[in-house]
Amino acid sequence: MTRIYGKYLASSLSGSTRLRPSRVRYCATHLMKLAKSSQSRATSAQTESHGAILETGYDRKAAISDRDYAFIREIVYRETRINLGNNKRELVAARLGKRLRMLGISSFNAYCSLLKDRSSGEELYHLIDAISTNHTFFFREANHFNFLNSSILPAFERGEIGDSRSMRLWSCACSTGEEPYSVAISLAERVGMNSPASWHIECTDISTRVLRFASKAVYTEAHLQQVNPKTRKRYFQTGRGANAGSFRIRPELRNHLSFSRLNLFESALPWKEKFHCIWCRNVMIYFDRKTQEGLVGRLSEHLYPGGFLLIGHAESLAGISHPFRIRECPK
Numbered sequence: 001m002t003r004i005y006g007k008y009l010a011s012s013l014s015g016s017t018r019l020r021p022s023r024v025r026y027c028a029t030h031l032m033k034l035a036k037s038s039q040s041r042a043t044s045a046q047t048e049s050h051g052a053i054l055e056t057g058y059d060r061k062a063a064i065s066d067r068d069y070a071f072i073r074e075i076v077y078r079e080t081r082i083n084l085g086n087n088k089r090e091l092v093a094a095r096l097g098k099r100l101r102m103l104g105i106s107s108f109n110a111y112c113s114l115l116k117d118r119s120s121g122e123e124l125y126h127l128i129d130a131i132s133t134n135h136t137f138f139f140r141e142a143n144h145f146n147f148l149n150s151s152i153l154p155a156f157e158r159g160e161i162g163d164s165r166s167m168r169l170w171s172c173a174c175s176t177g178e179e180p181y182s183v184a185i186s187l188a189e190r191v192g193m194n195s196p197a198s199w200h201i202e203c204t205d206i207s208t209r210v211l212r213f214a215s216k217a218v219y220t221e222a223h224l225q226q227v228n229p230k231t232r233k234r235y236f237q238t239g240r241g242a243n244a245g246s247f248r249i250r251p252e253l254r255n256h257l258s259f260s261r262l263n264l265f266e267s268a269l270p271w272k273e274k275f276h277c278i279w280c281r282n283v284m285i286y287f288d289r290k291t292q293e294g295l296v297g298r299l300s301e302h303l304y305p306g307g308f309l310l311i312g313h314a315e316s317l318a319g320i321s322h323p324f325r326i327r328e329c330p331k
Contacts, residue, residue: 064093068108072096075115076131079124080206081265081291084131092131099130129209134175138226139182141281141313148186151327152277152308161276162304167199168275172264172299173283174203177214178223183279184253185235193253202271204262215259217249264295274304282312293320300324 064072072092073084084092096111105111115123139145155161167187171180180203187199205211218239224232224247232238235253239246262270278299284292299309300323309324311317317324 064089064108068112071112071115072108072127075124076127079263080128080132081288081295082131082286083288083291095130096127099126125208129207132207134205134207134210136175136178138178138224140179140226142226144279144281144310145182145186148183148277149190153187153190155306156276161306161308162274164273164276164304166197167277168202168273169199169277169279170202170204170275170302171279172204172262173280174205174210174214174259175207176210177203177217177259178219179279179281180214180257181217181249181253184249184256185231187256188235188253193250193256199256201257202275203257203259204264206261206263208261211259211261217254219247219249221245221247223247264298269298269302271302274302275307276304277308277310278303279310281310282314284311284315289319292317293322296320296322296324 069089069092076082076084093108096108100106100108100111103111103114105114115127152161156167169180169183169187171183174180180201184193184201187193187201191198203214205214219236224236227236232247235250236247237250239248260270280295280299284295287295296309296317303309317326
């Protein structure tokens with residue numbers, strides 16, 4: 001029986017994805033001029049509004065039309081299964097503002113026309129990158145890593161998961177890499193990292209932006225707040241000179257991971273060999289129930305018998321038909 005581990009002894013796709021509005025930034029010198037101006041309040045307000053238009057490249061107050069928002073919702077759902085509700089309209093408009101500004105496009109209608117002309121091309125990737133924000137950090141939801149060490153790895157070592165001597169794991173929404181590198185560190189602590197054949201982690205995400213970041217394996221001090229000094233010293237190289245303040249995953253650990261872009265809903269996944277453990281955390285909360293059920297069923301087909309699927313603390317399989325046995329998540 002394939003097993004699942006999670007929050008409630010019940011819940012166990014980069015980094016969670018959240019939408020948040022961008023902040024319109026005003027030129028400081030322009031604001032100073034406004035403060036010193038003797039013009040009327042109405043004139044000042046008009047000038048400040050014009051400043052925002054100059055900064056963003058489009059009129060932020062101009063509402064995205066029902067038709068344009070419906071088109072964006074449709075294309076995002078078709079490609080990612082992310083269900084954008086009507087309450088996300090302003091957030092989507094703000095998030096896409098930077099892209100419109102970069103392209104020199106002044107309206108959402110014009111941007112939708114661009115997507116229609118290039119719906120199968122590169123602009124679709126930029127749309128997905130703009131819509132999804134990936135919030136994650138090292139050893140997020142730490143009890144999952146405790147369970148990896150206390151239950152999953154011992155089960156693999158006892159031969160209870162599949163018949164392969166090389167452990168295969170999949171971080172299916174890896175975001176900027178903190179999750180799979182945390183898994184890699186946990187594995188290296190137990191079985192070492194000098195033999196690439198002993199274990200491997202496939203790392204995928206739908207966003208090319210986060211994959212570029214993750215594959216570089218370079219992080220700042222702020223990224224490593226959850227990583228203790230001993231672990232930093234053992235698994236990270238400290239930057240010097242122009243790279244001071246940066247920390248790079250050691251190559252012998254990085255060699256255990258592969259990064260590639262993947263849409264979880266593509267007709268065929270690229271691997272024939274199954275996995276011992278799949279990490280699919282904090283993404284299904286953005287899917288509707290039908291999509292969640294379809295994804296869970298699909299992931300189960302890529303696990304060895306006795307394998308584990310981990311989902312996020314905020315997620316649940318309640319009301320979903322699935323083949324898993326729920327496991328309690330010890331704190």
